[in-house]
Amino acid sequence: MKKQFAIIGMGRFGSSICRELFHMGHEVIAIDTDEKKLSLARSFTTETFVGNGTDESFLEKIGIRNFDHVIVAIGDDIQASILTTLHVKDQNVPNVWVKAQNDYHHKVLDKIGADRIFHPEKEMGSRIAAYLTSDTVLDYIDLSADYSIIEMLATKKVAGKTLIELDPRKRYGCTVIAVKQKHQVDVTPDPAEPIKEGDILILIGDKRDLRRFREGELS
Template identity: 70%
Template sequence: MKKQFAIIGLGRFGTSICKELYHMGHEVLAIDKDEKKVEEANQFATHAIYADATDEASLIKIGIRNFEHVIVAIGEDIQASILCTLHLKDLDVPKVWVKAQNSYHHKVLEKIGADRIFHPEKDMGNRIAEFLTSEKVLDYIDLSADYSIVEILATKKVNGKSLIDLDVRAKYGCTVLAIKQKGKVDVTPNPNDPLHQGDIFVVIGNKRDLRRFQEGAL
C-alpha cells in the first residue's frame, strides 16, 4: 500500500532512503536547507522542498503534520537534529525516525520521544564484520545487543540430513525460521525433508549460539 514519507536531510543516508522509498512507489517529500541538494532530489522524490527544519513555522507551512512517517536524516549537526525532532513531536507527527550520531545523541533523542533511532554506520559495521568473519553469512539483522536473525549458507556437511538430524534448537539454542531452496522460501519446512549444500537457513538466536550453529552444523 502506498504511504507518504517525509525525509529531512539529504546527505548520503537520507538520499539513499529517499531513492529506495520512491522506487518502491511511495510518495516522498524530500527536505533540505541546501538548495543544490533539493534540486538534485527532484529526480528521486515526489516533491523536494528547500526549508530549514529547525524552524517550527517552516515545518507547519510545508504541511509536515500530514505525514505519518518522517525520517530525520540530518548529518553531523546534532543540535539541528534534536531541535527538528522536538518540533516534529510537538506537532504530533505519529512516527518520527531519526539518525543518531553517537550514544549521547541517542539518549537525547529517546528523551524527547523519537519513535525509532538509527545508527547506520554502526549497523553497517556490524554487518560487514559478520560477512568478513564468515563466508557462510549471506545477510544479517541485529535485533538487539545479543540477538540476531542470520541467513546462513549450508555446506556439504548437511547433505542428506534433515532438521531432525541437526536438532538445531536442542544442540545450539537457535530457531530455524525458514529454509530457502532453489530460490523458494519455505517458512514451515518439513523436519524430515533432506537438506542440501547451497540451502539457505534463516535462523534467529543469541549471537553466540548462532556462531556455534554456523561452525558446528553447517
C-alpha cells in the same frame, strides 16, 4: 501499500533512504536548507522543499503533521537534529525516526521521544527502508547489490500453511533457510509442518523476489 514519507536532510544518509523508498513506489518529499542537494534528489523524490527543520512555522506550512513517517537525517549539526525532532514530535507525527551522531546524541533523542534512532555507520539505507515499509520485516542483511537474507514475521495470512503449500522457491525464487519459534531456530524446518502466526521465516534470495514474497504472502 503506498506510504508517504518526509525526509529532512539530504546528505548521503537521507538521500540513500529517499532513493530506496522512491524506487519501492512510495511517495517521498525531501527537505533541506541546501537547494543544490535538493536538485540532485529530484529524480527520486515526489516533491522537494527548501527550508529549515528547526523552523516550526515552516514545518506547519508544508503540513508535516500529515505524514505518518518523518525521518530526521540531519548531518553533523546535533542541535538542529534535536530541535527538528522536537518540532516534528510537537506536530503529533506518529513515527519519527532520527539519525544519531553518537551515544550522547542517541540518549537525548531517546529522552525527547524519537520513535527509532539510527546510527548510519551501522545501518544501510536499504535496510532501514525495508523496516519503514513493512511491519513484517524484522531484520535485513545485504549479501550483495542484488541478494539479501531477510527475517519476516509470519502473519495470520500464512498461519496453518506449510512450506510445501507456500513453495517460495518455485513461486518466488527465494528459499526459506530457517524458521524461528520463540528462542529456538530450526535450520532444517520440516516442510510439512504448519507455520504458526508469530513464527519468523528466514529467507535468502534476490531482493525483488523477497519483496514479491512478502507482498504476496504476508501483507
